[in-house]
Amino acid sequence: MCWSCGTLCEVAVKKEKYCIKCGAVLPEEASFCPCCTASQMERRSVVAPPSNGGRKRRRVWLCTALALLLAGAGLWALAGGGAAVGYDPPVPDPQQPDSLEGTLKQDSGQVWYDGADGTLYHVFACFSPQPDGGGVPASHRKELLLRGEEGSSPLCLFVVKADDREADVRAAFSALVERHTIQAVAQEGDACVVDEATDHYAAAGALYAHEHHVTSKCTYNDIIWTLYMKNGDEITLRQVVECGEQPVQSYSWEDTALDTTEDLQALLDRLAEEVSFETAVTVYLPAVTYDQPLTIRRPVKLVAHDDGTIFTSPVTVGRLPENTAVDMHVVLQNCRLRGNGGTGIKAQAPTYLNRCEISGWDVGALAADGGWIWVQRSDFSHNGVALCIDTNGSSSWGSDIHGGRFIRNGTAIQLAELPGDWMTLRVQESAFYDNDTLLDNLCGAEVAFDENCLKQT
Amino acid sequence: MYDTLIRAVETYFDEIKVLKRGARGTVTLVRHRDTGKRYIFRCFDGSDEVYRRLLTVDCPYLPRIEEAAESRGRVAVLEEYVQGDTLLYLLEGGVLDWSEARKVTADICGALWVLHNMGAVHRDVKESNVILRGGDAVLIDFDASRIVKPEHPADTVILGTTGYAAPEQFGMSQTDGRADIYSLGVLLNVMLTGQHPSRRLAEGRAGRIVRRCTMMNPDQRFRDVLELRDAL
Numbered sequence: 001m002c003w004s005c006g007t008l009c010e011v012a013v014k015k016e017k018y019c020i021k022c023g024a025v026l027p028e029e030a031s032f033c034p035c036c037t038a039s040q041m042e043r044r045s046v047v048a049p050p051s052n053g054g055r056k057r058r059r060v061w062l063c064t065a066l067a068l069l070l071a072g073a074g075l076w077a078l079a080g081g082g083a084a085v086g087y088d089p090p091v092p093d094p095q096q097p098d099s100l101e102g103t104l105k106q107d108s109g110q111v112w113y114d115g116a117d118g119t120l121y122h123v124f125a126c127f128s129p130q131p132d133g134g135g136v137p138a139s140h141r142k143e144l145l146l147r148g149e150e151g152s153s154p155l156c157l158f159v160v161k162a163d164d165r166e167a168d169v170r171a172a173f174s175a176l177v178e179r180h181t182i183q184a185v186a187q188e189g190d191a192c193v194v195d196e197a198t199d200h201y202a203a204a205g206a207l208y209a210h211e212h213h214v215t216s217k218c219t220y221n222d223i224i225w226t227l228y229m230k231n232g233d234e235i236t237l238r239q240v241v242e243c244g245e246q247p248v249q250s251y252s253w254e255d256t257a258l259d260t261t262e263d264l265q266a267l268l269d270r271l272a273e274e275v276s277f278e279t280a281v282t283v284y285l286p287a288v289t290y291d292q293p294l295t296i297r298r299p300v301k302l303v304a305h306d307d308g309t310i311f312t313s314p315v316t317v318g319r320l321p322e323n324t325a326v327d328m329h330v331v332l333q334n335c336r337l338r339g340n341g342g343t344g345i346k347a348q349a350p351t352y353l354n355r356c357e358i359s360g361w362d363v364g365a366l367a368a369d370g371g372w373i374w375v376q377r378s379d380f381s382h383n384g385v386a387l388c389i390d391t392n393g394s395s396s397w398g399s400d401i402h403g404g405r406f407i408r409n410g411t412a413i414q415l416a417e418l419p420g421d422w423m424t425l426r427v428q429e430s431a432f433y434d435n436d437t438l439l440d441n442l443c444g445a446e447v448a449f450d451e452n453c454l455k456q457t
Numbered sequence: 458m459y460d461t462l463i464r465a466v467e468t469y470f471d472e473i474k475v476l477k478r479g480a481r482g483t484v485t486l487v488r489h490r491d492t493g494k495r496y497i498f499r500c501f502d503g504s505d506e507v508y509r510r511l512l513t514v515d516c517p518y519l520p521r522i523e524e525a526a527e528s529r530g531r532v533a534v535l536e537e538y539v540q541g542d543t544l545l546y547l548l549e550g551g552v553l554d555w556s557e558a559r560k561v562t563a564d565i566c567g568a569l570w571v572l573h574n575m576g577a578v579h580r581d582v583k584e585s586n587v588i589l590r591g592g593d594a595v596l597i598d599f600d601a602s603r604i605v606k607p608e609h610p611a612d613t614v615i616l617g618t619t620g621y622a623a624p625e626q627f628g629m630s631q632t633d634g635r636a637d638i639y640s641l642g643v644l645l646n647v648m649l650t651g652q653h654p655s656r657r658l659a660e661g662r663a664g665r666i667v668r669r670c671t672m673m674n675p676d677q678r679f680r681d682v683l684e685l686r687d688a689l
Contacts, residue, residue, distance in 0.1 A: 035491075
């Protein structure tokens with residue numbers, strides 16, 4: 001209360017302190033001395049934890065460190081600290097991962113594990129291996145699929161030596177493992193299906209691999225890897241697979257002008273400009289002959305008319321941007337590509353030939369510049385080279401020719417370059433008749449014909 | 458304390474150059490008369506909350522904050538002058554390669570990790586707010602930063618830079634650390650392609666990382682900057 005006027009008021013008591021360096025008088029809340037530039041605050045070095053399985057433990061400590069620092073500034077409560085009071089952590093060295101042993105349950109897909117053999121291992125999960133082999137830790141994947149469609153892709157577990165990532169330590173690590181399990185736990189929607197272990201990705205460096213199958217109803221699945229070590233340790237890693245339904249649009253010759261190549265090109269160009277690439281687009285073609293070159297610049301499925309849709313000029317599938325949510329690809333279904341020299345279809349993006357006929361070209365189907373050709377029950381006849389793979393990478397590529405018929409071609413399959421050195425080209429249920437050369441394996445790739453293939457003698 | 462800081466700067470420092478003058482405030486390069494040390498002095502309308510939380514922090518990817526004070530919505534901050542080129546200046550000479558862009562992005566993840574653990578969001582991650590000092594990238598300018606307040610359903614003031622700001626910064630919902638992940642994804646793409654990801658997405662794995670950073674739904678982005686850094 002003011003003794004002069006009697007009103008209630010605050011009385012400001014000005015508190016002061018002295019600079020810790022030059023002794024200048026400073027306000028009590030000052031953090032800095034403007035006279036000598038000395039900081040009046042005790043500062044602590046704060047850096048993010050390294051990328052490893054010790055993250056959780058370090059985060060607790062670093063959060064605590066931050067909280068303590070903030071407490072010094074009077075902000076302890078706002079920082080939400082104090083959760084780890086009494087915890088006496090080691091001083092972290094961000095350059096070195098923790099050595100961890102025992103039962104490790106990681107919410108992410110990787111961990112550093114101090115093996116009983118004295119080696120520090122980096123164990124991590126990923127989805128597909130890298131094209132040139134090896135893996136990159138990946139704990140999350142989101143995929144859009146058509147209703148009723150099933151998608152299949154690998155789940156891989158890798159192990160490397162922490163201080164020498166190039167060394168192949170799978171045998172040494174395997175010697176420490178009693179067994180491993182992998183389980184899909186549906187948190188929302190249907191559970192995805194995980195197959196038994198496969199060795200298809202061993203050449204890419206995977207320690208363990210399983211194919212898994214999803215539909216658009218597999219909304220949210222935890223993929224739990226558990227390694228049971230011989231010394232009793234358990235390592236649990238978690239990946240997340242999210243799926244959703246892909247939006248769909250379709251166009252038909254019955255209500256859209258598609259009689260000429262110009263019509264079809266105009267529609268495809270408009271769709272490339274106006275419709276999200278994450279929307280699945282199907283175009284139903286009329287029974288006509290397209291006699292001009294066609295370029296496809298977006299994911300699309302072209303379905304030929306039952307009475308025959310013929311392409312007599314080259315079809316080019318241009319490069320498509322990569323997309324983590326959908327498999328960006330082009331499908332030609334029931335189309336007849338009949339040429340007189342040149343290249344029938346050049347795929348610079350993943351392209352499916354589904355029940356197509358390709359004949360009369362110098363090169364019937366060419367995968368190049370990041371593209372890939374999937375053959376699904378298609379016929380190749382009277383081409384110089386029926387199928388040529390000459391590509392150094394692709395966002396989506398696989399290994400099989402399924403149900404191809406190669407008849408009277410100069411060369412049935414020519415392999416100039418494959419995107420993955422570790423890949424085996426698998427030829428399944430395919431027939432080869434009267435070709436001059438069945439396989440021209442220029443890059444020395446691994447090729448496996450299954451027992452259902454019929455080969456010319 | 459605000460008035461004291463203003464007076465102290467006038468008394469002990471010389472103004473070298475006004476670096477930025479805008480509707481919300483000014484950024485001035487000043488030099489201490491006795492020591493010759495250079496500092497950045499900021500005056501702007503807003504809150505000093507984030508700056509005050511940084512007073513006790515020493516991080517290689519953040520400038521050292523020497524003093525911060527606020528009075529009636531007006532903020533004064535004295536901070537370390539980070540000597541180096543801005544990323545904006547570097548990108549005028551051409552895009553970065555993957556290893557360079559990855560290093561910058563990882564450093565900014567380190568800076569954002571500190572902020573996010575304080576409950577703060579930067580909200581203006583862009584190339585002009587990144588300075589390359591030696592081999593490290595330093596994230597500057599917390600004028601648009603705020604402390605996350607979960608009880609607020611939406612941000613009330615639109616801050617940040619068009620093209621970099623996450624959708625939720627335009628009022629769709631309240632921002633949290635994932636808004637910075639969005640901006641950092643845009644920045645990564647700009648470093649690699651010179652363009653916004655909506656115009657040209659970086660190729661390969663980098664593009665996939667950018668895409669996940671810039672998902673419209675924050676729940677579909679990386680959960681935190683450490684997960685983003687792991688992906689790098």
